[in-house]
Amino acid sequence: MRELDELDAEIRAHAGCGFEICAGATHIVPGEGSHDADVMFVGEAPGVQEDAQGRPFVGRSGRLLDELLAAAGLARSDVFITNVVKARPPGNRDPRPDEVAHHMPWLERQLTLIAPAVVVTLGRHALAHFAPRRKVTVEHGRPLVANGIRVVPWFHPAAALRNRKLLEALFDDARELPDQLAPPVRSSPSSPRSPSAN
Numbered sequence: 590m591r592e593l594d595e596l597d598a599e600i601r602a603h604a605g606c607g608f609e610i611c612a613g614a615t616h617i618v619p620g621e622g623s624h625d626a627d628v629m630f631v632g633e634a635p636g637v638q639e640d641a642q643g644r645p646f647v648g649r650s651g652r653l654l655d656e657l658l659a660a661a662g663l664a665r666s667d668v669f670i671t672n673v674v675k676a677r678p679p680g681n682r683d684p685r686p687d688e689v690a691h692h693m694p695w696l697e698r699q700l701t702l703i704a705p706a707v708v709v710t711l712g713r714h715a716l717a718h719f720a721p722r723r724k725v726t727v728e729h730g731r732p733l734v735a736n737g738i739r740v741v742p743w744f745h746p747a748a749a750l751r752n753r754k755l756l757e758a759l760f761d762d763a764r765e766l767p768d769q770l771a772p773p774v775r776s777s778p779s780s781p782r783s784p785s786a787n
């Protein structure tokens with residue numbers, strides 16, 4: 590899709606804003622995958638490998654994500670994979686609210702252009718963007734609707750690499766995904782998605 594290709598180029602060329610994470614990035618990482626994906630995966634931010642290669646989820650977490658996709662009967666080419674924040678925070682620290690707000694228009698445009706049936710959030714930062722009152726420890730694997738978007742929260746693969754119980758839960762949730770691409774889902778009482786909500 591031409592608009593997504595243009596957005597990809599715009600994000601990669603982004604410079605001069607004065608934000609530390611943008612200025613310090615080797616690559617700003619827009620995300621990648623099918624332009625008419627039914628499922629969009631949204632992680633937190635690029636890590637070292639992603640910053641070096643300019644692609645999302647290509648390190649250890651990415652290898653686990655590939656296995657999770659396979660458990661869900663999906664391949665990378667079927668889905669779109671991106672992050673809330675498109676540049677690596679130094680030292681892999683959490684993205685700051687002003688950095689999330691700075692990058693949020695890009696995610697919003699990706700959501701509008703791809704219009705996935707389901708957004709799978711990876712970890713609490715991504716879930717916080719869509720449904721700030723929800724906790725991934727409670728909600729993982731359970732579809733909800735937040736501001737008209739069907740969201741399925743998952744644990745972050747990096748967290749699951751450190752915790753066997755989370756890993757098992759993540760695979761259970763992945764196996765459920767094919768049945769979750771259609772209603773029924775619960776309505777979220779969460780506040781509106783907006784940069785300032787993060």
Ligand code: URA
Pocket residue numbers: 632633634635636639644645646647650651672747
């Ligand atoms: N962790 C994320 O949240 N995103 C990536 O792209 C890689 C690791």
